[in-house]
Amino acid sequence: MSDPRLSVFKTYKLYVGGKFPRSESGRVYEVTDSKGTWLANAPQSSRKDARDAVSAARKAFGGWSGATAYNRGQILYRVAEMLEGRREQYVREVAAAEGLSKSKAADQVDAAIDRWVWYAGWTDKIAQVVGGGNPVAGPYFNLSSPEPTGVVTVLAPQESSFLGLV
Secondary structure, three states, X not given: OOOOOOOOOOEXXXXXXXXXXXXXXXOEEEEEOOOOOXXXXXXXXXXXXXXXXXXXXXXXXXXXXXXXXXXXXXHXXXXXXXXXXXXXXXXXXXXXXXXXXXXXXXXXXXHHHHHHHHHHHHOOOHHHHHOEEOOOXXXXXXXXXXXXXXXXXXXXXXXXXXXXXX
């Protein structure tokens, strides 16, 4: 009879600038499911980690905002494709983390995938919907065109955290 295998405990790292650095503090906090069972360790970020993330986002901003709307849509759609390909894994993890039934977790994962597809579809249409000519008094033209303006921070809610992140 073979010995039982040891559990491989997951300790996540940050994701900043396309890399996975450890938090500056080196501290982690426990992520538990709805019943208090340990799921993973998550990094406890510091102010320096937040500044590093903002700096990395600002560096990436030029490339992202300079990409065509079609290209940005393709990138967002690719995220939806990857989520769809690993759907069962996400359903299991959402169910465990939030104490949901498999069907409710599947509904959340499906809604997240659908949102990625929805946002991907809007990338090349938003300018036509919210942009355009604005009437002004006088012999002038006033045109509006939406464009990227900066960096956004996202805080996902505890309830429906996966869907809230999307």
